[in-house]
Amino acid sequence: MELGERRISWAARSMPVLTAIGERFAAERPLDGLRISACLHVTAETAVLMGALRAGGATIALAASNPLSTQDDVAEALRGYGIDVHARAGVDRATYYRHIHQALDLGPDLVLDDGCDLVNILHTERVDLLDGVTGGCEETTTGIIRLRQMTAEGALRFPVVAVNDTLTKRMFDNRYGTGQSTLDGVMRATNLMLAGRTVVVAGFGFCGRGVAERAKGLGARVVVTEIDPVKALDATLQGYEVRPMAEAAVLGDLFITVTGNRDVITGEHLVLMRDGAVLANAGHFDVEIDVRALGELAVEVHTGVRPNTDEYVLADGRRILLLAEGRLVNLTAAEGHPAAVMDMSFSAQALAVAWLARERAGLAPGVYDVPEGIDAEVARLKLAATGIAIDYLTPEQESYLHSWRVGS
Known part of the structure; x- marks a missing residue:
């Protein structure tokens, strides 16, 4: 206690x-x-x-x-x-x-x-x-x-x-909190260096945006997958590469799902991934990565190769690493x-x-x-x-904002 x-x-x-x-x-x-x-x-x-x-x-x-x-x-x-x-x-x-x-x-x-x-x-x-x-x-x-x-x-x-x-x-918890804690969990579980690696972020809501920003800040090439055209356009205008998951699957070293939906990474994507690809989930439930399909594809499973890291060996010898059993990596492998x-x-x-x-x-x-x-x-x-002061509206400014009679 x-x-x-x-x-x-x-x-x-x-x-x-x-x-x-x-x-x-x-x-x-x-x-x-x-x-x-x-x-x-x-x-x-x-x-x-x-x-x-x-x-x-x-x-x-x-x-x-x-x-x-x-x-x-x-x-x-x-x-x-x-x-x-x-x-x-x-x-x-x-x-x-x-x-x-x-x-x-x-x-x-x-x-x-x-x-x-x-x-x-x-x-x-x-x-x-x-x-x-x-x-x-x-x-x-x-x-x-x-x-x-x-x-x-x-x-x-x-x-x-x-x-x-x-x-x-949304701004602080989802964006900054999820961004920092997710990568904290990934690095504690793998000791992976992100600089120069390709990180695929599935979902560009507030949480996905935070993960993408932090990964980019650590020197990673970031690829975003999205189903929402507005969010996909936002990601593009922020300088991220946007692709469907079927195309991103062959590129990624690290995949992080942050969508709140199921079957974001499925068997059809898993068979395309390179040797040593790392899978992590920062969405709430363990349904974003199809863990069952990963198990069915594997001929060997080595649990606990590192804390919170399991290795799935495919028939052709490629290894895929799953973090935190597909559950929340930031609260399982790190402290949230x-x-x-x-x-x-x-x-x-x-x-x-x-x-x-x-x-x-x-x-x-x-x-x-x-x-x-x-x-x-x-x-x-x-x-x-935190000792930060901000400005306040003057009476004149308040009046201006509530009046339609004053123009340019």
Whole structure:
């Protein structure tokens, strides 16, 4: 437990905004009497969020949103703080889902999700609890995609705030956090030098953009694959080479999938790859790389050739290296996003939970944007914490912006 406490304390040093919100929650108690079931990555940064919510009066049960991302020492420390944690690193799929069920046994008023697995189980296997759930928050792009589909089909039974869709989350967490932590995970797992190598980035959303920028900054030749013509054009205008995956497959030394969709790299691509190609996934679920097809193509599999690195030998002798079993490489082979990045994402999450606690009775089921004021407040607090000052509009400027009578 001591190691977990040290981890949490170290993360909190870089999370001044969330720490301040926790202090405010302790004084105001906006979550008094509320039960929260959460399915999040069990890391030191998440622990700081759990502490803020508990300070606000919530009773919390926490499960992991990825079987390989749990930091066991942090989980133990959280239990010592009075938070009910159901998570252990490296569990199998059945245990992963059992842990989510155990977190739901709390009988939540509010839920926090990272990937929509908890919300999915609520709507399919734990419908007995749905009437008691009055709101939730979702942290990831993948989760928001699933929630919007549920809404379109009339299946979602309570309001959910799309924390992922804030400007601070997309810009800092998705772009800078994913960019840095993904390459951190790749290099820890492989000790690969990126300068002069060809890195194929599948997906050019905020996360893919961050990965591409960091790889380019380390001297790599970056090839982008995309299905969205606007994003593909954006990548082209930023100087990246854009190709279909079938063409990129023969070029890449390192492939990183960041799409939120399945079957991005399939058997037809795997057979084209060069000897020593490295596959990594930074999308939420382990479906972007067809790991089953890779296993079927292999005549030998050498697990653990390096930590979090498995080697698949094909019939012609070519070797393909799969990182983190195709799961999130940045949270499996590394420690996830830097705490300074998660400070903003989790601050928005904490303030959104408090907003939900206040407003949930008047909200119909559906997906809601984070109120604009919350995003701006998080950015202001972060600037203040880092000692950065900005300009403010003068009364004359305010008047000008709200007038149509003054022209050139």
